[in-house]
Amino acid sequence: MDILGSLFKDGGFSPQNFGDLFYPIAVAALVFLVGTVILYNVQTRRLHHHPPLVALQEWLLWTGLAVFGLLLVYCTFKFYFVFVLVTLIVGLAAFIWIRFFRFPPIIEAYNQALRRERFLSQKRYRDPDATIRRSKSKSKASARKRR
Secondary structure, three states: HHHHHOOOOOOOOOOOOHHHHHHHHHHHHHHHHHHHHHHHHHHHHHHHHHHHHHHHHHHHHHHHHHHHHHHHHHHHHHHOHHHHHHHHHHHHHHHHHHHHHOOOOHHHHHHHHHHHHHHHHHHOOOOOOHHHHOOOHHHHHHHHHOO
């Protein structure tokens, strides 16, 4: 059978036409869809103080919902296999781009801002007396005594 014929096979992407691929792809899409939602919920609760990391998780969530949801739709309604193949390739490319190209510079800039903030905070409170507040009434009273 030729490759082009298998991409547009009558009956679409079904267990009858693609017995060795249908169930693994359908089960993997369902598992990854549920895993994406669970991972998003866990990670956003854990990282809610770090906006770039939450944004990364949101991008991964919406990409996962789109890709794995489409794969389940393709399995349910027996689309041609070419749609399944194109969705897998584009979806995996999107995941790779998001994780390794889009967000690393943003996360690096955020980490540098955190380091700068931590350094300035440590520099400010290096002297132990810097953490002690002087009350205004005591300082005025001591100024009067000195006169």
